[in-house]
Amino acid sequence: MIIDIFIPCFVDQLFPETGMNMVKVLEKVGCEVNYNQNQTCCGQPAFNAGFFDEAREVANKFLDDFSSETSHYIVAPSASCVGMVRNAYQDIFVKSSKLVKYRAMQKKVYELTEFLTDVLGVTGIPGAALQGRFTYHDSCSALRECGIKEGPRALLSKVQGLELVEMEDNETCCGFGGTFAVKFEAISTAMAEQKVENAIATGADYIVSTDSSCLMHLEAYIQRQNKPIKTMHIADVLASGW
Template sequence: MKVEIFIPCFIDQIYPETAFNTIKLLEKAGCDVVYNPKQTCCGQPAYHAGFWDEAKKIGLKFLRDFSEDCYIVSPSASCTGMIKKGYDDLFTNSTEHNRCRNIQSNIYELSDFLVNVLRKDYFGAELVGRAVYHDACSALREYKIKDEPRKLLAQVGGLEVVSMHDQGTYCGVGGTFAVKFEGISAAMAEQKVQNAMAVKADYIISTDSTCLLQLQGYIDKHQLPIKTKHIADVLTSGWANI
């Protein structure tokens, strides 16, 4: 199966290892992965800041960087949700309407694609420890995935996934929210990390690197004995000769 991969700008610049692990994971699942090096951003930062004209320019480039007739997979529920939902505001009844709809129907967040399209949940990963899964707001409320990441994590050898208090609570990043409301944002990150530590978790795992950066910032500042990991990095943990 041919799959085009969309690596969000955030992952490209800050977590490139997650991008490479996403490719490894899809290849292990039997996909022929294609990466277009001309790709950039989906336009979400501009869109949420209210700059819709600028977001549309970036979105138009996205639509032209990817195919209409091929699966597109991304290790970000946030960016995928932007394309599936936000692009309705930008391209409905425009000259790109049909192309946009085709791409919207073909793009998937990584865990959704693995579980619901490929029908695979075991990849031979091993990670010893206890973890909590953080439901990113965009993943839970916009893209609407909940069970898929948990099904994948349940198959990771040595990993115990437990629930924490306020499981679906916001981490406080929210793009410009963390900049405009720094104090509130930091307090929300603190609450999320402390809830994870209360159940003695070694890891906080999520589908979205923006959430993980927010939480890891609090962890690093206070030198806490817990780590954040993207689900793609977890699902490729413990592989030999990779």
């Protein structure tokens, strides 16, 4: 199966190893990965900040970069970006001549773990191993926009040496929310504190999630407060040990 991958801005600029690990995992399960070097952003930052014309321009480019004329699935290591394409693009293209083209593409966009479990039927990544305890953070986009919850946990449960311990309020927002973290810094920081303290209370070594944006926010708080826990994207976990 040939897969088109979309690498979000956060991953491209700050966490490129996560993108490489996604490719590693997809190839491990038999996929041929295609990367269009012309791709840029999905338009989420502009859309969430209220710059709808600019977001539409970026969305049009995304649609051209990932043409609906191919039968390839589009896979990304970010439920946030997938949620943007699946949901917000409906508003962007609702009165556009490109609506039909978008509808065809919309059905093919998947977050990494969702694609592995729901499309390929993968139950675990052979050879994946990481020693330690982890607690899982349900990102708002994954849980509420994409309906992702059990899939990532099922994949992580098959990682040799890794033990899941659920934290209190695991479905509560981490406080990032894009521009929310900038406009409401104090509230955002307090939410990160609550999330990190709940994670530490489990005795976990790692906070794992599908979204680098959430993890970046939490990692910043962890480092600033010198907290005894680490963050890790699920793609990096699944690519560990082999």
